[in-house]
Amino acid sequence: MKKSVLFVLLAVLFISGFVFAAPDYIIEDVQGIPGGKYYVGSLGGPKTFNPCEAQETSSTDITDRMFATLMDYGKDSEFRGGNLAKSYEVTENGNGWIFHMREGLKWSDGEPLTAEDVVWSFNSVYKVEGLITGNTIDVIRDGEGNLPKVELVGDNSVLIEYPKPFAPGLRTLGAVTILPKHVLQEAVENETISQVWTVSDVDDLVGSGPFIVTEYVPEQRVVMTKNPYYHRYDTAGNQLPYLDELVFVITADQNTMRLRFEAGELDFLGIPADDYPAIKAQEEEKGWIVKPYGPTTSTLFLALNFNYKDPVKAAWFSDVQFRQALSYAMDRDAMIDVIYNGLAQPQWSGVSPASPFYDPEVEDHSYPYNLDKAKEVLADAGYTWNDEGKLMDKFGNVVKFNLTTNAGNQVREKACNLLVDTFGKIGIEAVFNPIDFNTLVGHLMNTEDWETMIMGLTGGVDPHSGSNVWSLEGGLHFWNYSPDLKDFVDPAHYNIPYYEYKIDKIYKEQSSEMDEDARWELFSEFQMLVAENLPLIYTVQQLRMYAYPTYLKNIDIGGFSAWVWNLWALYKDK
Secondary structure, eight states: OHHHHHHHHHHHHHHHHHHHHSOOOEEESOOOOOOOEEEEEEESOOSOSOTTTOOSHHHHHHHHHHOOOSEEEOTTSOEEEESSEEEEEEOTTSSEEEEEEOTTOBOTTSOBOOHHHHHHIIIIIITSTTSOSSSHHHHTOOTTSOOOEEEEETTTEEEEEOSSOOTTHHHHHTTSOOOOHHHHHHHHHTTOGGGSSOTTOGGGOOOSSSEEEEEEETTTEEEEEEOTTOSEEETTSOBSOSOSEEEEEEESSHHHHHHHHHTTSOSOEEOOGGGHHHHHHTHHHHTEEEEEEEEOSOOOEEEEOTTOSSHHHHHHHTOHHHHHHHHHTOOHHHHHHHHHTTOEEEOOSSSOTTSTTOOGGGGGGOOOSOHHHHHHHHHHTTOEEOTTOOEEOTTSOBOEEEEEOBTTOHHHHHHHHHHHHHHHTTTOEEEEOOBOHHHHHHHHHHOSOOOEEEEOOOOOSSGGGGHHHHSTTOTTOTTSOOTTTOTTSOGGGOOOOHHHHHHHHHHHHHHHOOOHHHHHHHHHHHHHHHHHHOSEEEOEEEEEEEEEETTEESOOBOSSOSSBTTGGGOEEOO
């Protein structure tokens, strides 16, 4: 009798202990059918399977699916919570974070994945100058160039902190690839980590993401197989991903990729604007879903040189009302139709609507195409028109300027031609002169010898990535460089408008503001200042466009990637 009681007690303790020590999985509220293969196109084969060396998309598209990160991001790169880390907290002094790792995590080879891997990845790999060719070491530096301190806390938590609060650090650190110490430590100690996990080392790969590379046939395909220890499950207890394999079909060009999709050899297609009408026309017949998702993060804007060597033109360019009139004279609807086949939308500030920091209220400060309004604003600013209909400033100077962009870029050239036409309708002669891209950038960076140009920049998840553009001392504050930064700027003609002071202050404050809501408010104010004062006059943003067959389920397209963000949830119903 006593032996039976003891057995039951031990069984209860065993079960209780098992439950307590069970892996701390992420449970996703999805349902699907396990099995199947997902085929996607790749423009060219991978250069490497080493995440420390991968820099081109043909490689990063693969390595990004092989590894999990500390933080979990949604389809528009918003925080969903923890990934390898189950939670995090801001340190008491506000200059760092403590990441609490999930219990029971494993690498794809079945070995434990713990906080020790995180500390080792940062301290022994990413923070070591010259060890790898990837740019992670620069990405994790704070605004003053400092690298974070990274150390183990307790049994399975990690402290990462900077000398001073650095708010963008959470998003940056949370996206760093965590590496398997037990596999790569010897290569790190031998300083050969940049030479391992080449495209010939398929059998040696170990990861933590939903898929692991198991086959590579050059110029044909890369096969990734489901990770047997991936830490996501659905509510029914099925381990994710549902798919057994992810297959990259290597193609030579975009046209070949489109033909393979049309032939049913691919399950997903990112569509260039020129191809969208033809793909859309086949939607019903082929059983596809063809649609745009939302805008890209790339920008297209008109810049005017406040530092231009001719003070007459510099005075026009730095006049807020002059820029507002130009914005009213931009036919953005025509740009959308002519340049993007109707697959774009107007942009009004420096933050893309795809960003979690975008404030829709900025659209209340817009400049719809209205030539009468443009003339009204110019007249209010003291401009007049001569008998020939040419615009003149208050000193009698006829308003005429050069407009340039990089030759060969059809999008930008078309935009310039449209502006030449509509600016002419309000009496402004814009002379279009495209030039070589390297020459254009040389003018932008090293001389005051440009007047106006159509240019673009790639955006990022966090507007902090634009610090070098919007800070007064920023290396890309090209429309109004500081004399302290560029020798060619004449201090006598240098002026800092009040709104630029405010924007500079916002960028300094947001860097140390650890509360995400407070940072959102700061960037909201920034967007309003840009929309009202137009230091750069934004035009339109292209939409992302996709096609996929109706049998592909749970698909959820994101705004910051050409990829489906929730790959672990996809399944095929056929």
